[in-house]
Amino acid sequence: FPYFAARGDTEGIRTLADYAIARHSPDAGRTKQPYRAFLDGVISRQAHLIAQWVLLGFIHGVMNTDNTSISGETIDYGPCAFMEAYEPDKVFSSIDRNGRYAYSNQHHAAHWNLTRLAESLLPVLEHETGSQEAALASAKEALAAFEPQFEAARQIGLRRKLGLLTEREGDRALAQELLDRMSVNKADFTLTFRQLCDAAAGPEGDVGVRELFTEPEAYDTWAAGWRQRMNEEPTTAQTRAVQMRLINPVFIPRNHVLEAALNAAVDRHDFQPFEKLLEVVTRPYEDRPRLELYSTPALPNECVTQTFCGT
Numbered sequence: 398f399p400y401f402a403a404r405g406d407t408e409g410i411r412t413l414a415d416y417a418i419a420r421h422s423p424d425a426g427r428t429k430q431p432y433r434a435f436l437d438g439v440i441s442r443q444a445h446l447i448a449q450w451v452l453l454g455f456i457h458g459v460m461n462t463d464n465t466s467i468s469g470e471t472i473d474y475g476p477c478a479f480m481e482a483y484e485p486d487k488v489f490s491s492i493d494r495n496g497r498y499a500y501s502n503q504h505h506a507a508h509w510n511l512t513r514l515a516e517s518l519l520p521v522l523e524h525e526t527g528s529q530e531a532a533l534a535s536a537k538e539a540l541a542a543f544e545p546q547f548e549a550a551r552q553i554g555l556r557r558k559l560g561l562l563t564e565r566e567g568d569r570a571l572a573q574e575l576l577d578r579m580s581v582n583k584a585d586f587t588l589t590f591r592q593l594c595d596a597a598a599g600p601e602g603d604v605g606v607r608e609l610f611t612e613p614e615a616y617d618t619w620a621a622g623w624r625q626r627m628n629e630e631p632t633t634a635q636t637r638a639v640q641m642r643l644i645n646p647v648f649i650p651r652n653h654v655l656e657a658a659l660n661a662a663v664d665r666h667d668f669q670p671f672e673k674l675l676e677v678v679t680r681p682y683e684d685r686p687r688l689e690l691y692s693t694p695a696l697p698n699e700c701v702t703q704t705f706c707g708t
Contacts, residue, residue, distance in 0.1 A: 399462060402517035411521050421468050432521045436539045440511055442469025444543050447504045448550035452558065453646070454480040454586040458490035458704060460498045460506040462513050475706035479649045481694045483579040483586040489652070489704040504547045508540070515540055557644050558590050560597045560627060560637040571626060575619050582610040585694050590645040596620065597627065598638035646681035648691050650674060652701035 401409035418426045418435050425434035446469050450457065457464070458476035466472045476490035485501040493499070498506055515536040523532035555572040556564065579589055589609050595602030603620060607613035630637065658670040677691045695701070 398517035399513050402520075407520040410517060411524075414518065414521055417467055430525045430535075432518055432525055433535050433539060436515060436518055436522075436536070437542070439467045439469070439514065440539055440543050441546055442467075443507050443511060444504075444546035445469070445550045446471065447507050448547055448554055450503060451500065451551060452554040454483070454500070454649070456480065456487060456489055456498070456500045457503060458493065458498055459706070460503060460510065462510045465507065465510040465514075467514075476704040478652050478701070478704045480586045481651065481700075482583040483576065483589070485576075485580060489702070491703045491705050504544070507547075508543050511543060512540055554644075558641065559593065559623065560630070560641045562630060562632065562640070565626065565629060568626070571619075571622060575623075578610070578615045578619055582612055582615050584609040584616075587646060587649050588692070588694070591642075591647045594638050594641040594645055597641055598634050600624075642684075643682055647684055648677050648681045648688070650678050651691065651693075651695065652704065653695040653699040654691060656701050 398410060398413060401413060414432055414435060415426075418431055422435050422438045425431050425438055428434040443465065449455075450471070456478050457471070457474045458478065459473070464473040476492065478489035480487050480500060486496060486499045488496050488499045490498060496502060519529075519532050519536060522535050523529050526532045526535050552569055552572070556562070556568055559572060559575075561568060575589075578584075579586065589606060592602070592605035592609065596606050603616070606620075607616050610616045627634075627637065632640075654670075654674055658674050661667040661670045674691065677685075677688060
């Protein structure tokens, strides 16, 4: 879209938009303002996609406009990585020297990209609204919906990760307090939430979570409020634990394991480590024995600090 806009090719923009609406947003085509409805749909899909990324500790790494799809799918994530220790400002991509696409900046980058899309659509928005001023106002109104949609999707996801199926005042603060304590204590993002599944089933499960914190008392203090909040939920502890295991993975493609698989393929033409890693992460929510290699954080000498477009 920005390519045609930069060329001043309004007819090209219209042709592309009509095709995209027919392919990805047919409902938008049946509205009185199909181009605005199309933009709304792209914004909504992107907001929910980025929320899913952050809920899994995923860092895309190179979120340029050409790596942002109108379909709301993750594309061209070359220097990507999953966090181990929770660090909101974590960057892996070797080409991201200023943290533009850091973990906590991904929704800001998405909003910037969507703004470029909205700018590109201004000529067709003008046609359906009747004036440049109305087209600009329509685009701004659409873009203003991104942040609330992203945050709402993120908060729903965080509640589910914590085993909370209803919404209560204080849930946002409860989730943020856990993340803050995880950051200070270098707790593994994936394993903390996975171990919380056991803790939700009963206090005996706290052991696994506490081990992930450099100061276990930081978890204990938070867990007291979490258990009190869980008592307000209309479900049993065992049911809650089962539901949590469906959304908190035990396996992710950890960077040091992926690095080993890449090295085996490149140096020895041995694709078995890759095939095994692929098989494991294709079923990320299933507890399976003898796969500790794929669920254990990297040792200090194994840590991967940079990823590249070939990853």
